[in-house]
Structure formats: C-alpha cells, structure tokens
Amino acid sequence: MMILIGEVTLFIFLFLFVIAIIMAVLIVTSIRSGQVFFPALLRPFLVLMEGFVKSICTFLGIEPGELLRFLIRLDNRMNTKAFADIPPSERAIFLPQCLRSAKCPAHLTPEGLVCVGCGRCSLGTGIPKMKSLGYHVFIIPGSTFIKRMVKQYHPKAIVGVGCLMEVKEGLEMCNRIGLIGMGVVTVKDGCVETIVNWQDIFDVIRIGIDPSSIPKDFDVSPN
Ligand code: SF4
Incomplete structure (x- = not known):
C-alpha cells in the first residue's frame, strides 16, 4: 500500500513538473514572439503553479519584469471580451497620482x-477625454482607494494604470473579487512625474465602444 501511495505521489509530481515545463516554454515562446499562445490554457495553470513556472522561466533566461509584463498582457487578453461587453458608464479608470506634475x-x-486642469501635466487633457466616453475617472494615491471606490460605485469593469507591480497586484485583486480588470503599465515609473503612453490607455478604454461615437481627435495624445 505504501509503495502504491509513493508511486502515485511520484507520478503526480512528475506530471506537474512536465506541465510546468510546457507552460514555461509556452510563456517564453510567447514573450519572444510578442504573441500569446494558448492563453485559455496558460492562465488556469499559472494560477495554480505561478511560483514554479516563474522559477523555470527565470532559469530559461526570462527577466522578472518581462514575465510580469507578459502576465499582465495575458490577463488583458483573457478579459478583453468581457470588458467589451460592459458599457463605459459602468467602467472606472484608476490613474496613479505620480502621473501628475x-x-x-x-x-x-x-x-x-x-x-483642476491647470495644464501642468497631461492628465488635464487626458481625463476629460476619458469622461467624454462615460468613464468614472479617479486619480488615486494608493490601492486602498480602488477598493473604496469599487464599493461605492460598483463598476463592473476597471482599468488600472500604474507600474508593473501595481498593475499585476490590481489585476489579481480584480480576479479575487470577480471584477473585470484591464491593466496599462507606465513607461517610466517612480514616485513623481511618471510617464504613460496615452495611446496604450486609449487602446484599452475604447474597447467595445462604437467607433462612430468616438471623437475624431480622440487619439491625439495629451501633452
Ligand atoms: S493633475 Fe495635472 S493638470 Fe490636473 S491639476 Fe494636477 S498638475 Fe494640473
């Protein structure tokens, strides 16, 4: 009986090990090619075996930042359809305070x-564009505000802008509480005057919105 239990345990361990290697190879291939292969397969396994798969990816030469970026892209990809089905009036966008002047x-x-639209930073012209689509827009000093605003306004989908770790943690929080989350990572992080590529935000917030209802100059990035 003990031998049987030992064999079954060994078989399960080997099975998981092989699966983790396959997942890691899929991730590395996706990162190298700029595409996401088998996202529906990757995501559930990553939830179960994230730490292990991460270790193998590191062993295969993937930088932690590269991997985080991929995981965010994977989440965005998986959530795109559900996000598109939510009208902008039921979406909220959370911008980090470090983007301001x-x-x-x-x-x-x-x-x-x-x-107050003082013109010292791009938020002054970017925020009215988001509001014009119907979004609730918040400039927040920390993630606790997200939870509070979600409780207060009950958005069905949110867009979070921030540095890699903030966005990754925000998407994990969304998955935990059953909220549809999309992430946009800033191109320069830090504590003050960080920078975001506005086109990255526009590409996400216009998902599911009838193009004819979007102003022609919408894509012009704020200064
Ligand atoms: S967020 Fe930017 S535009 Fe708005 S008040 Fe602050 S510095 Fe001015």
Whole structure:
C-alpha cells in the first residue's frame, strides 16, 4: 500500500513538473514572439503553479519584469471580451497620482485627487477625454482607494494604470473579487512625474465602444 501511495505521489509530481515545463516554454515562446499562445490554457495553470513556472522561466533566461509584463498582457487578453461587453458608464479608470506634475495644485478628497486642469501635466487633457466616453475617472494615491471606490460605485469593469507591480497586484485583486480588470503599465515609473503612453490607455478604454461615437481627435495624445 505504501509503495502504491509513493508511486502515485511520484507520478503526480512528475506530471506537474512536465506541465510546468510546457507552460514555461509556452510563456517564453510567447514573450519572444510578442504573441500569446494558448492563453485559455496558460492562465488556469499559472494560477495554480505561478511560483514554479516563474522559477523555470527565470532559469530559461526570462527577466522578472518581462514575465510580469507578459502576465499582465495575458490577463488583458483573457478579459478583453468581457470588458467589451460592459458599457463605459459602468467602467472606472484608476490613474496613479505620480502621473501628475510635481507642482500639481489638486487637493486630496475622499475620492482621490480632483484635477483642476491647470495644464501642468497631461492628465488635464487626458481625463476629460476619458469622461467624454462615460468613464468614472479617479486619480488615486494608493490601492486602498480602488477598493473604496469599487464599493461605492460598483463598476463592473476597471482599468488600472500604474507600474508593473501595481498593475499585476490590481489585476489579481480584480480576479479575487470577480471584477473585470484591464491593466496599462507606465513607461517610466517612480514616485513623481511618471510617464504613460496615452495611446496604450486609449487602446484599452475604447474597447467595445462604437467607433462612430468616438471623437475624431480622440487619439491625439495629451501633452
Ligand atoms: S493638470 Fe490636473 S493633475 Fe495635472 S498638475 Fe494640473 S491639476 Fe494636477
């Protein structure tokens, strides 16, 4: 009996090990090619074996940042269809306060910072564009605001902008609480005057919206 249990345990261990290697090879191939292969297969296995698969990817020469970026892309890809089905009025976007100017005059309120459009940073022109599509827009100093605003406004889908770790953790939170999440990673991180590629935000927020209802100059990136 003990031998049988030992053999079954060994078989399960070997099976999981082989699966983890296949997942890691799929991830490495996806990262190298810029595509996402078998996302529906990758995601559930990654939830179960993320740590192990990460270790193999590191062994295969994938940088932790590259892997995080891929995991965010995978989540976005998997959530795109569900996100498209939610009208913008039931979506919210959370922008990190570090995107604003170091001389920002906005005051902190219980709903985050309220931009007064002073023109010192791109948020002043970017936020009205998002609102024009129907989004609830928040500039937040920390992730606790997301939870509070989600409780208060009950959006069905959210877009989170931030550095790699913030976006990854935000998407994990969305998965935990059953919220549809899409992530946009900033191109320069840090604590002040970070930079986002506005086209990355526009590409996400316009998903599922009838193109004819989007203003012609919508894609012009704010300065
Ligand atoms: S445009 Fe808005 S967010 Fe940017 S610095 Fe001015 S008030 Fe602050």
